[in-house]
Amino acid sequence: MARGACVWMMAAVLLVPGVAEAHLKDYVLNEHYYTAKQGEVELAVWTDVNFPEAGNDDTYNTKHQFEVEYGITNRLQVAYYEVYAWDRTDDWQRDAFKLETKYRFADAGDWPLDLAVYVEYENPNGTRESHSDEIESKVIVSKDLGPWNLVANFISHRAVNEHESWQFEYTAGVSYGLTPRTRLGLEVKHELGDSEDFDFRGEDHKAYLMPGIYTSLTPNLRLLAGPVFGLTRDSDEFQLKSIMEVEF
DSSP states (O other): OHHHHHHHHHHHHHHSTTOOOOOOOOOSSSOOSOOOOTTOEEEEEEEEEEESSTTOGGGOEEEEEEEEEEESSSSEEEEEEEEEEEETTTEEEEEEEEEEEEEESSOTTSSSSEEEEEEEEEEESSOTTTOOOEEEEEEEEEEEETTEEEEEEEEEEEESSSOOOOEEEEEEEEEEEEETTEEEEEEEEEEEEETTSOOTTOTTSOEEEEEEEEEEEETTEEEEEEEEEEOSTTSOSEEEEEEEEEEO
């Protein structure tokens, strides 16, 4: 399914020549600062290959997200996601749909730190007894320093239909512009627990490290990919993540 979508996106790029290059995604674990320009449409296929226990093939599973982004203004975008999952037990299933909006407060470099906010609503596929809708918010901070970029996401999320506390985590990343179209990066993601169990050093919280390469194959087609390594005992041991993104 994901392979077919990628082929379709590649064909779309070849049929729409001459599109001006915008600022497509620069990270995988981090939500980046930039938004689609007014009237722009961006399509993306996210592919996660997960190995919770690297030595146990029975735990192997995948997740695929199909995203459509639209720029309402040059600083405000909305997006819709369809999410599908596969594992050996349940085979293919529709996992969720998500709605997202992101707003950035100024153009890059206008403020000492570039600042944006992000809100996402997720509706899992399944009954209310076993799944809950979820809302997630992010504060995105970014800074360009010559060929370098620094980014951090401060994240909170909670179940909507259940009496649960807010959960907290953060992601951070640094990337270097190797060429005008290619960046090398290093990202981290770390869960911090909830308001009653907040801890930067909790061994029962998931933490990940991801080196990545983010490159534009054409001015309007971008590939981001890298391996993800679990750093704590509760983390998946190994993952492979990629995003294929095309802009119209």
